[in-house]
Amino acid sequence: MSDPDLLAKLFQGDPRSIARSITKVESGSEGAAELMKAVFPRTGNAIVIGITGAPGAGKSSLVDKLALYYKDQGEKVGIVCIDPSSPFSGGAILGDRIRMATLGMDKNVFIRSMATRGNLGGLSRATVDAVSILDAAGFDKVIVETVGVGQDEVEIVKTADVSVVVLVPGMGDDIQAIKAGIMEIGDVFVINKADREGVIRTQKELEALLGLAHRPDMWMPPIVRTVATESKGIEDLSAAITSYFDFQKAETGALKFWSDALGLENVHTEIVEDQKVRVAMLPIGESRIELLEPTSEDSPISKFLEKRGGGIHHIAVEVDDITASLAKLKSQGMRLIDEEPRIGAEGCLVAFVHPAATNGVLLELVQTND
Ligand SMILES: Nc1nc2c(ncn2[C@@H]2O[C@H](COP(=O)(O)OP(=O)(O)O)[C@@H](O)[C@H]2O)c(=O)[nH]1
Ligand SMILES: [Mg+2]
Known part of the structure; x- marks a missing residue:
C-alpha cells in the first residue's frame, strides 16, 4: 500500500491502516515523521x-x-494501553485480542498496546503519536491506559484532556506514595473495587489530601466510586470526565481566542483574592489585555457576566500617586467606588472610579510597584 492510500484509509478509520500507522511511529521507521506531518x-x-x-x-x-x-x-x-505486562491483559498482542473480544470487533472500537521495549522517552513520543493517529482516524474518545509510575508516564497523562487516577480501598500508604507524582495530575479520582472494605476510609483520606492544596485553576477533582467488574459507577465516571472537560474548555476559551487570533502571550496568571477573580495578562504594545474570571459566585465578575455575558469590564490607567489622584477626582465631585486604594494584581495599589463619573466606563487607577 502506498502512503497516500494508507493516509486516505487511515482518515476513513480503517483499523488495519490505523494499526500499520501506529507500528510505523512505534518502530520509528522511515516515513514516520512524514506520516505524523499529515496526521497533525x-x-x-x-x-x-x-x-x-x-x-x-x-x-x-x-x-x-x-x-x-x-x-x-x-x-x-x-x-492505547502501555501496561502490556499486566497479568490480566496476558501480554500485549494476546491481551488486545482478549479485550477486543469483550469490546466487540467492529470499526467503533480500536485497542492497541504499545511495546515497552526500547527507551521510555521513545515510548512516550510514540504513545502521543498513536493518540494523534486515532484522533485523526475519527475516534470521538481516545483512552490512554498507563501504570502510574515514572516521570514518562506522568508526561503522557499530562497530554490528555482529562486525567483519571484510579485507586482502590485500603491503600492509604499507596496514596502517600503516589502523592508526589500522580496526585496533582488527577482531574478525576476513581476508587475502584468499591465492593471491597475500606471505601469510606479511602475516600476520606483522599478528600483530606485533595483539600490540602488548591489547584491553580481552582478545580476540585471529583471522586467517583466504581466496581469495574460489575459495570457499577461507569456512568458517574463518564459524567465526571465530561464535567472536567467542559470546565477546562470554558476555562481556556477566551484565552485561546486572544492567543490564537492575535498571537498574544499569557505572561502571568494570578488570583486576586480581594476581588475574587483570576487574571491572565497578555501584553499588547505598551499596554496589556487582562482576562478576568470569577473564582466564586459572589465575585463582582460573576455579577458582570450574569448581567452582560462578557465584554469589556474596565479600563485601567497607571498613576504615579494613587492617593493624590483619588483626592483630585474627589475634589472634582467624581463618584468613587474606592475612597481608599486597595491591593490588586501583582500587589499593586488599585482603586475604582464609578462608571457614573466616566461616561459609563468602569475606570481603575493603578499605582505600580517599582
Ligand atoms: N473485586 C473487584 N475486582 C476488580 C474490580 N475491577 C477489577 N478487578 C479485578 O482486579 C484484577 C486486576 O484488574 P486489571 O483491570 O487488570 O487492573 P490493571 O492492572 O489496573 O489494568 C482483575 O482480576 C480484575 O478482575 C472491581 O471493581 N472489584
Ligand atoms: Mg491493565
Missing part, C-alpha cells in the same frame, strides 16, 4: 482521557467498561 492537521476532535494507577487497580477493566459505555452512546473509542 486532522487532530483536535477527540477527547483524550488518560487513565493511570497502580498495577492491579483495575484500570484495564475500567477502560473496557468505559469504552463499552461510550460505544453504546454511539461513539467511536480508541484505546
Whole structure:
C-alpha cells in the first residue's frame, strides 16, 4: 500500500491502516515523521482521557467498561494501553485480542498496546503519536491506559484532556506514595473495587489530601466510586470526565481566542483574592489585555457576566500617586467606588472610579510597584 492510500484509509478509520500507522511511529521507521506531518492537521476532535494507577487497580477493566459505555452512546473509542505486562491483559498482542473480544470487533472500537521495549522517552513520543493517529482516524474518545509510575508516564497523562487516577480501598500508604507524582495530575479520582472494605476510609483520606492544596485553576477533582467488574459507577465516571472537560474548555476559551487570533502571550496568571477573580495578562504594545474570571459566585465578575455575558469590564490607567489622584477626582465631585486604594494584581495599589463619573466606563487607577 502506498502512503497516500494508507493516509486516505487511515482518515476513513480503517483499523488495519490505523494499526500499520501506529507500528510505523512505534518502530520509528522511515516515513514516520512524514506520516505524523499529515496526521497533525486532522487532530483536535477527540477527547483524550488518560487513565493511570497502580498495577492491579483495575484500570484495564475500567477502560473496557468505559469504552463499552461510550460505544453504546454511539461513539467511536480508541484505546492505547502501555501496561502490556499486566497479568490480566496476558501480554500485549494476546491481551488486545482478549479485550477486543469483550469490546466487540467492529470499526467503533480500536485497542492497541504499545511495546515497552526500547527507551521510555521513545515510548512516550510514540504513545502521543498513536493518540494523534486515532484522533485523526475519527475516534470521538481516545483512552490512554498507563501504570502510574515514572516521570514518562506522568508526561503522557499530562497530554490528555482529562486525567483519571484510579485507586482502590485500603491503600492509604499507596496514596502517600503516589502523592508526589500522580496526585496533582488527577482531574478525576476513581476508587475502584468499591465492593471491597475500606471505601469510606479511602475516600476520606483522599478528600483530606485533595483539600490540602488548591489547584491553580481552582478545580476540585471529583471522586467517583466504581466496581469495574460489575459495570457499577461507569456512568458517574463518564459524567465526571465530561464535567472536567467542559470546565477546562470554558476555562481556556477566551484565552485561546486572544492567543490564537492575535498571537498574544499569557505572561502571568494570578488570583486576586480581594476581588475574587483570576487574571491572565497578555501584553499588547505598551499596554496589556487582562482576562478576568470569577473564582466564586459572589465575585463582582460573576455579577458582570450574569448581567452582560462578557465584554469589556474596565479600563485601567497607571498613576504615579494613587492617593493624590483619588483626592483630585474627589475634589472634582467624581463618584468613587474606592475612597481608599486597595491591593490588586501583582500587589499593586488599585482603586475604582464609578462608571457614573466616566461616561459609563468602569475606570481603575493603578499605582505600580517599582
Ligand atoms: N473485586 C473487584 N475486582 C476488580 C474490580 N475491577 C477489577 N478487578 C479485578 O482486579 C484484577 C486486576 O484488574 P486489571 O483491570 O487488570 O487492573 P490493571 O492492572 O489496573 O489494568 C482483575 O482480576 C480484575 O478482575 C472491581 O471493581 N472489584
Ligand atoms: Mg491493565
